[in-house]
Amino acid sequence: MLIIKGVPGSPYTRKMLSLLRYRHIPYRYLQHGNGHLPDLPKPKVSLLPVVYLKNKEGGIEALVDSTPIIRRLESDYVGRSCIPSDPALRFVDYLIEDFADEWLTKPMFHIRWHHDADADMAATILPYWGNISAPEEDLADKKRSFRERQVSRLDVVGSNDITAPVIEASYRRFLVCFEELLRAAPFVMGARPGAADFALFGQLTQLAHFDPTAVAMTLENAPRVYAWVYMMEDLSGLEPSDSQWRRLSGENAALKNLFAEIGKTYVPVMLANHAAILAGKSEVSTIVEGQPWRQITFKYQAYCVQWIRQEYEKLDVDSRSCVNELLADTGCEALLA
Ligand SMILES: N[C@@H](CCC(=O)N[C@@H](CS)C(=O)NCC(=O)O)C(=O)O
Structure with a gap:
């Protein structure tokens, strides 16, 4: 299951959570500071939210920046798209x-x-x-x-x-x-x-x-x-x-x-x-x-x-x-x- 790490006071965290719910993408929400899952890779830049996704090799990728993450999710999960077709x-x-x-x-x-x-x-x-x-x-x-x-x-x-x-x-x-x-x-x-x-x-x-x-x-x-x-x-x-x-x-x-x-x-x-x-x-x-x-x-x-x-x-x-x-x-x- 996709993991998203963030906090309620972060606009970009809330952007992604709402999008995941709308798109019916199952997720686990890891609230920064209230418990950490072990063995998660670090993202390139220290920003919130961090979205952890499985890559093709079966490893876990730590991604930041909601805009490209949204496009990546469009190709990983079909249906209920949030990107207009026109x-x-x-x-x-x-x-x-x-x-x-x-x-x-x-x-x-x-x-x-x-x-x-x-x-x-x-x-x-x-x-x-x-x-x-x-x-x-x-x-x-x-x-x-x-x-x-x-x-x-x-x-x-x-x-x-x-x-x-x-x-x-x-x-x-x-x-x-x-x-x-x-x-x-x-x-x-x-x-x-x-x-x-x-x-x-x-x-x-x-x-x-x-x-x-x-x-x-x-x-x-x-x-x-x-x-x-x-x-x-x-x-x-x-x-x-x-x-x-x-x-x-x-x-x-x-x-x-x-x-x-x-x-x-x-x-x-x-x-x-x-x-x-x-x-x-x-x-x-x-x-x-x-x-x-x-x-x-x-x-x-x-x-x-x-x-x-x-x-x-x-x-x-x-x-x-x-x-x-x-x-x-x-x-x-x-x-x-
Ligand atoms: N372009 C990024 C922006 C993410 C961002 O700026 N996150 C803020 C929290 S809402 C952050 O982590 N700031 C670092 C800090 O405050 O030290 C996105 O869309 O995810």
Whole structure:
């Protein structure tokens, strides 16, 4: 049986757990810190979740990075796919998945560690998930050191006093866009979920339901999104069919609005980071929503831009023109230039 190691406070862990339930893939969930199975190999990078899979030689592989793991699971397990069959929609799904993984995680991390009430909540609760029965004095130490460590990393995601209102406004606008989408269909990908839905869900398990400031923003702007997160937790009873995927030929104004939002924040930051990496710089400096944006460069996100372009290159002429039409004037087209 597949083993997944993670923690409840990790958006990517929650993304994968929900996906495994939906896809009817049997798994064992190893909660980091609460018991370890012996003889598990170490992953290349120390990130959560880790997914342990059998390889062709009968050995066990330790994989990190949810996006390629999801594609690997598509080939290892048939049926109940979360990757759209239509190439244009598949690209749309890929792009929104990346936005959730790489941008929504900024409001998540920023709101959690920038605001006192949120940082206090996270620093109090998260350490229990390392050991629920830990003695109080250990927890007090953990609370302090964990909070200090996370707060010191705020600038790594681009969070500072100047970008704070920009990041928070982007979360509010995202909520309004997503609320509008949900009025017409239960998933971003239509009447059945795609990888993008699971990625959005992962970040929203924290933003919509855990961190008090983000929870309040969610309830105020998007009660439907708040409810959606509970629904997404376990889609094992859903019976998907081919006709349930979103049709890009139909009315897609709400989806276009979401892309216009993505084009305001994620796109300029991803492009500036990509350019900075190519220029061998260690810092990204750009303008987002009229405000200066500064953060250290992030190699992984430069690869993300490359991977998105590769996905786009794979598209046939018709699919490409369908994607072009949807992304026209949203700011997202710059990503593909
Ligand atoms: N791209 C990776 C991201 C995984 C990731 O960033 N995981 C976080 C936890 S949610 C982590 O392990 N961070 C390391 C740390 O906080 O030290 C994925 O999709 O799985």
